[in-house]
Amino acid sequence: MIDFWLAAGLLLLVALSFLLIPVLRGRRAQQEEDRTALNVALYQERVAELQAEQDEGVLSSAQMDTGRAEAARELLADTEGADVARESRLGKPLPILAALLVPVLGLGLYLHFGASDKVELAREFAQAPKTMEEMTQRLERAVAAQPDSAEGLYFLGRTYMAQNRPADAAKIFERTLAVAGRQPELLGQLAQAQYFANGKKWNPQIQALTHEALKADPKEATSLGLLGIAAFEGERYQQAIDYWKRLLEVLPADDASRPALEGGINRASEKLQASGGKVETAPAVAAKGEVRLKVRVELSAELKAKVQPGDSVFIFARASSGPPMPLAAKRLTVADLPVEVELSDADAMMPQLKLSSFPEVQLVARISRAGQPTKGEWIGRSKPLASSTTAQQHLTIDSPDL
The missing domain is CATH 1.10.287 (Helix Hairpins)
Structure with missing residues (x-):
C-alpha cells in the first residue's frame, strides 16, 4: 500500500x-x-x-x-x-x-x-496461502469486502465444511442462495451443511432442500450422496444402496470418490443381508434409445487361490466391430465378486462413443493386479450380443489375459 x-x-x-x-x-x-x-x-x-x-x-x-x-x-x-x-x-x-x-x-x-481494502486484498491474494487458516481468513475478508460475490461465498462455505464447521457453512450457503438463486448444487450444499450441523439428524427442512434440488436436477450429486448417508445412518440400507448407485451413475469414471462410494454400497449390502434382508436391484427405466446392459460377473473356482482381494476388476463393454477402446466401464475389486452391475450410456468413457451408438457389443471382465484396464492377468469375455439386450448376462473370469 x-x-x-x-x-x-x-x-x-x-x-x-x-x-x-x-x-x-x-x-x-x-x-x-x-x-x-x-x-x-x-x-x-x-x-x-x-x-x-x-x-x-x-x-x-x-x-x-x-x-x-x-x-x-x-x-x-x-x-x-x-x-x-x-x-x-x-x-x-x-x-x-x-x-x-x-x-x-x-x-x-x-x-x-x-476501495483500499480491496486493493490490499488483491495484493494479498497474489501470494499463495501458507496454511488453511490463512486461506480461511483471506476468504472471510474477501466476503466482507464483496458481500454480493456468490463465488466468494461458495468457496468460503466449502472451506468451512472442510474445517468441520457445518453451522458456519450453513449460514454462508444461505447467503449464497440469496445472491445466486436456488440452484440445485447450492441447495444440496446447504442441506449437507444443515444435516451435519444438526448432529446427523434428519428433519423436514433438509428433506425439502434435497427434494427441491433433485426435482430441478435428478443427478445433483451432493443430494444423492447425502440421502444415501442419511438412509445408512437410519439403517435403511436398501435406500442407501439405491441412492449411492444413482450417484455412481453420474460420477465420472475417474472420480476419486468412486472407490469410497462403492465401499459404502458394499457395507450397506452386507448389513442388509446380515439383518435377513436381500439386496434388490432397482428397476431402471431407460430413456428412449438408451442402452442398459445387466451383467453378473463371477470368478472361476480355479482362480480363487491365485488372485488377491485387492486386485482391480474392470468390467466394460466394447464394440464388436468398431473402436477397440471400451464404450462403458466400471471398476471394482476381487473382493466384490460375485457382483451384478449395469452398464449404460451414463458410464460412457467418451461422450461421442456410447453403447447406444453401436448395434452389437462384447462384454469383458479383466483382473489387473497393477490396476491397468488395458492389461491384466485374467479375463472373461462374452459372445457378441445386441446392445439392446435387456436380459441379464453371465460372465465368468476364467482365462489368462494373453
Missing part, C-alpha cells in the same frame, strides 16, 4: 499547486504595486522641493522645468515593465482555505467511496 499512498500524495501536490500558484503570483503583484507607489511618492516629494526652491528665488523657471523633467524621467524608468494592477475577485483567503480543505476532503471521500 506504500506505493499507492505515495502516488496519491503526488497527485495531491499537483492539485494543490493549481491553488497555491495564483496566491504566490498575487503576492508578487502586490510587491510590484507597493514599489510603484513608493516611486510616485518620491517623485511628488522631489517636485515639492523644486517648487519650494523656486519660491525662495534659488531656482529660475527654466531650472524648475528642467528639474521636474528629470524627476519625471526617473519615475518612468523605475516603473517601466511593471504589470498593470489586477483586481482579484476571489481574494487571498479563499485559495488558501481551499488548499487546506482539498486534502482533508479528498481523504474523506476516498475512505468513504474508495
